[in-house]
Amino acid sequence: MNNTLENLPPLKDVLQKHDLFAKKSLGQHFLLDLNLTDKIARLAAPHEMVIEVGPGPGGLTRSLLMAGAERVIAIEKDERFLPALQDIVSVADARLHIINEDALRTDPANLSDIRPLRICANLPYNVGTKLLINWLTAAPPFWDRLVLMLQKEVAERVVATPGNKAYGRLAVLAGSIAHGHISFDIPASAFTPPPKVDSAVIVLDILPENKRFGDLKLLGQITAGAFGQRRKMLRKSLKPLAKTHSIDLNDWLTKANIDPTARPETIDIAGFHRLAQSLTSFNQPLDKRA
Numbered sequence: 001m002n003n004t005l006e007n008l009p010p011l012k013d014v015l016q017k018h019d020l021f022a023k024k025s026l027g028q029h030f031l032l033d034l035n036l037t038d039k040i041a042r043l044a045a046p047h048e049m050v051i052e053v054g055p056g057p058g059g060l061t062r063s064l065l066m067a068g069a070e071r072v073i074a075i076e077k078d079e080r081f082l083p084a085l086q087d088i089v090s091v092a093d094a095r096l097h098i099i100n101e102d103a104l105r106t107d108p109a110n111l112s113d114i115r116p117l118r119i120c121a122n123l124p125y126n127v128g129t130k131l132l133i134n135w136l137t138a139a140p141p142f143w144d145r146l147v148l149m150l151q152k153e154v155a156e157r158v159v160a161t162p163g164n165k166a167y168g169r170l171a172v173l174a175g176s177i178a179h180g181h182i183s184f185d186i187p188a189s190a191f192t193p194p195p196k197v198d199s200a201v202i203v204l205d206i207l208p209e210n211k212r213f214g215d216l217k218l219l220g221q222i223t224a225g226a227f228g229q230r231r232k233m234l235r236k237s238l239k240p241l242a243k244t245h246s247i248d249l250n251d252w253l254t255k256a257n258i259d260p261t262a263r264p265e266t267i268d269i270a271g272f273h274r275l276a277q278s279l280t281s282f283n284q285p286l287d288k289r290a
Contacts, residue, residue: 005066005091014057018084022193026078027124029191030056031149036190037063040201043183044120044147045069049112053103053121053131056081058088060122061096071095073111077102103131109142116144116206123148125195129170132158136173137216146178146204155182155200162268168230169223175269176213178204219276226264226272234267235260238275247282255281 008014011032015021022028031037037059044050046068055061055074058081064072065088076085076098085098099106104127108117123131128150135146150158153166159180160166174180183201188194206212213219221241229237235249242249253260256274258267 003091005062005088008062008088008091011057011059014084014087018057018080020057020080020084023078027126027128028054028056028078029122029125029193029195031059031122031186031190032057032192033190034059034063036186038067039184040122040147040149041067041069041120043201043203044118044145047118047145049073049114049117051075051108051111051117051119051121053119054124055085055098056122057084060120061085061088064120065092065095069095071097071112071114073097073099073108075099075101075103075106075108103127104134107138108135109138115142117142118145118147119143120147121149123150125151129154132170133173133220136177137220139216141177141206141212144206147183147201148204149186149199149201151195152185152198152200155202158202158204162266165265167265168227169220172223172269172272173216173220174204176216176219176273178206180204213273213276215276215280218279219272222275222279223264223272226267230264233261233263234258237264245279245282247279252278252282 022030040060041063045064048070050064050069050072052061052064052072052074055076061072061074072095079100082100089096089098108119157166157168157170158174159182160171181203183203186199188198225241226234226237239249242252255278258271258275
């Protein structure tokens with residue numbers, strides 16, 4: 001009987017033993033190369049508490065424990081993987097806890113009182129962006145670092161700068177609370193089954209509190225409106241939002257020092273912050289407006 005992490009069988013054997021296969025409907029693609037999972041894990045651990053989403057057969061889970069994560073909580077929706085993950089639990093010296101839930105319905109902030117947490121995950125392609133936005137906009141922030149494997153195209157959108165075709169809502173939200181960079185790429189051929197696109201591992205480190213933007217929910221509304229019609233000028237794309245808040249669009253843009261004819265991909269993060277701040281001031285009682 002295996003009694004250490006080092007003696008666990010290869011992941012291919014685990015898949016065969018438990019008759020496991022990737023479900024396309026869940027966006028599953030397995031990374032079986034433990035050298036790669038070790039490389040990812042070292043970006044998140046050592047650390048006191050790491051949350052993993054979608055561990056599957058447990059390759060990254062093993063690597064996180066081996067890299068020095070004092071505790072790992074793994075959230076796995078697909079109950080088929082629970083027996084394989086329990087094999088890791090049995091040799092993890094009480095450092096691993098498995099939660100059989102949907103990550104979209106699970107708030108990592110409620111899983112532990114330890115602060116800050118870290119999240120390290122090979123995110124399913126079909127829910128990765130939604131999960132990332134949930135974590136970015138959590139108030140107050142409960143994490144200090146996110147280490148995420150995403151589709152390369154999505155990762156590039158997270159770290160894009162103004163004027164880049166990938167620049168959009170994700171870049172503004174991420175850059176308003178964290179400093180992000182792409183650590184390394186992972187080719188599609190590294191996965192079983194291989195997806196149609198390459199992936200990338202992105203690291204997001206939270207900014208100091210005095211450099212974070214305070215209202216990411218409101219910023220999310222503004223960027224959704226602006227980039228939902230990214231080919232249009234802001235005087236067109238933000239018109240519905242101005243109407244919703246019962247304010248004059250031209251007054252709003254003027255107060256934020258934004259050119260009404262500008263397109264959203266040319267506005268830097270500070271510009272979107274001004275849009276949110278000025279919108280807030282319009283919504284305040286008259287005696288509290290700046």
